[in-house]
Amino acid sequence: xxxxxxxxxxxxxxxxxxxxxxxxxxxxxxxxxxxxxxxxxxxxxxxxxxxxxxxxxxxxxxxxxxxxxxxxxxxxxxxxxxxxxxxxxxxxxxxxxxxxxxxxxxxxxxxxxxxxxxxxxxxxxxxxxxxxxxxxxxxxxxxxxxxxxxxxxxxxxxxxxxxxxxxxxxxxxxxxxxxxxxxxxxxxxxxxxxxxxxxxxxxxxxxxxxxxxxxxxxxxxxxxxxxxxxxxxxxxxxxxxxxxxxxxxxxxxxxxxxxxxxxxxxxxxxxxxxxxxxxxxxxxxxxxxxxxxxxxxxxxxxxxxxxxxxxxxxxxxxxxxxxxxxxxxxxxxxxxxxxxxxxxxxxxxxxxxxxxxxxxxxxxxxxxxxxxxxxxxxxxxxxxxxxxxxxxxxxxxxxxxxxxxxxxxxxxxxxxxxxxxxxxxxxxxxxxxxxxxxxxxxxxxxxxxxxxxxxxxxxxxxxxxxxxxxxxxxxxxxxxxxxxxxxxx
Numbered sequence: 001x002x003x004x005x006x007x008x009x010x011x012x013x014x015x016x017x018x019x020x021x022x023x024x025x026x027x028x029x030x031x032x033x034x035x036x037x038x039x040x041x042x043x044x045x046x047x048x049x050x051x052x053x054x055x056x057x058x059x060x061x062x063x064x065x066x067x068x069x070x071x072x073x074x075x076x077x078x079x080x081x082x083x084x085x086x087x088x089x090x091x092x093x094x095x096x097x098x099x100x101x102x103x104x105x106x107x108x109x110x111x112x113x114x115x116x117x118x119x120x121x122x123x124x125x126x127x128x129x130x131x132x133x134x135x136x137x138x139x140x141x142x143x144x145x146x147x148x149x150x151x152x153x154x155x156x157x158x159x160x161x162x163x164x165x166x167x168x169x170x171x172x173x174x175x176x177x178x179x180x181x182x183x184x185x186x187x188x189x190x191x192x193x194x195x196x197x198x199x200x201x202x203x204x205x206x207x208x209x210x211x212x213x214x215x216x217x218x219x220x221x222x223x224x225x226x227x228x229x230x231x232x233x234x235x236x237x238x239x240x241x242x243x244x245x246x247x248x249x250x251x252x253x254x255x256x257x258x259x260x261x262x263x264x265x266x267x268x269x270x271x272x273x274x275x276x277x278x279x280x281x282x283x284x285x286x287x288x289x290x291x292x293x294x295x296x297x298x299x300x301x302x303x304x305x306x307x308x309x310x311x312x313x314x315x316x317x318x319x320x321x322x323x324x325x326x327x328x329x330x331x332x333x334x335x336x337x338x339x340x341x342x343x344x345x346x347x348x349x350x351x352x353x354x355x356x357x358x359x360x361x362x363x364x365x366x367x368x369x370x371x372x373x374x375x376x377x378x379x380x381x382x383x384x385x386x387x388x389x390x391x392x393x394x395x396x397x398x399x400x401x402x403x404x405x406x407x408x409x410x411x412x413x414x415x416x417x418x419x420x421x422x423x424x425x426x427x428x429x430x431x432x433x434x435x436x437x438x439x440x441x442x443x444x445x446x447x448x449x450x451x452x453x454x455x456x457x458x459x460x461x462x463x464x465x466x467x468x469x470x471x472x473x474x475x476x477x478x479x480x481x482x483x484x485x486x487x488x489x
Contacts, residue, residue, distance in 0.1 A: 023378050025318045035323070056358055068410075074093075076367040078371070085098060088411050101385070114132075144187065156179055185227065194231065221297045228292070258414055258438070323349075326347055387485075403487045430476075433476060434450070
């Protein structure tokens, strides 16, 4: 009897000690990464991210609020939607609208965590969020480019410094931008000659120093953002000629012309045409280079995970990986994000937490759900005003019923309504459909897109104006009008 009581007491004390120990958080953000990973069934070599997926929960249908860096990150890091942050482009900063909002890393800092950021987390840094200043890498430009890449940059900077490209964006709207260097390069350099390698180095070094205190680490990698530059050995992982081009390099049939984009972020790079499509050879090169950059970043993530293991921290660390938006690799004739299509809004999301079995879920989730999820997993109270939902129940049961819609927005110039981006595309992804409603505030203008993912997973045919879809279209209109808050899990 005494032995049994002693055993029970020992177990209770051990359980109390375990529950009192704070779980660490390693949050990994990757710029311009769509779900082009091995664990998502794509032909990209990403063994380290695949390993993380095998240890955690992979979300097959995760969506951002805006397919643009700054607003996407503002929504995820504040847990608020664009209508609340008012960040839909690069003009407004969330602190000017929500000066007292508590961000995700700040919430952990306020609850006794060492909060540290590395690389690109916020689009513009938020000093209140960190315990120490954000680490920013220092690129060594002399080692970063190939010889030809350096000669192109010298030509631009020395001989053509006043030269700009001008595009006609329609409705009499033009845009100018100084020409850039090569869109992709494969220099023979070590990983830490590229800033993402330096970011991984810094995060690993800091892990070793703070391993004995609870931490929230946010590590933000820049690649595969343009330009697609990675050490040559990552290009060598792929047979360039075996890479398949996009199967639908054309705008969706029946879609309004402003629903797609002129991909100006790529157009200003050397050798890219000012108008019209890239050549088939350029398309293959760009996709090859994107894959190489993903594999390069995957290696840096593997180094972080290996260090957690080496330090004995993996079993008490929550690891989450997220892409800030997708990226068209030629789909719909685009080479960029900047749209409401699946290729822009759908992102990789993996959450691995101690005590949960690995799994995959097809539930519809959103970037605003990450904040409450990490807080719940760490046992922290939820900040008031969050507009997402904790995904912890999905970690317990990936097949359970969940919310039935995810929402994204994108601002666009609508021809005939001025030379500024006054139009808004409000997009809703349901289990079967993508519905987008285009409006110009203060006017009667409205246009619709409707795609049936059951028969058209690539979103190639807008069926909004098909008479047979009238009932479905009206149902989508009603659901959009009801708003995100009516679609709780």
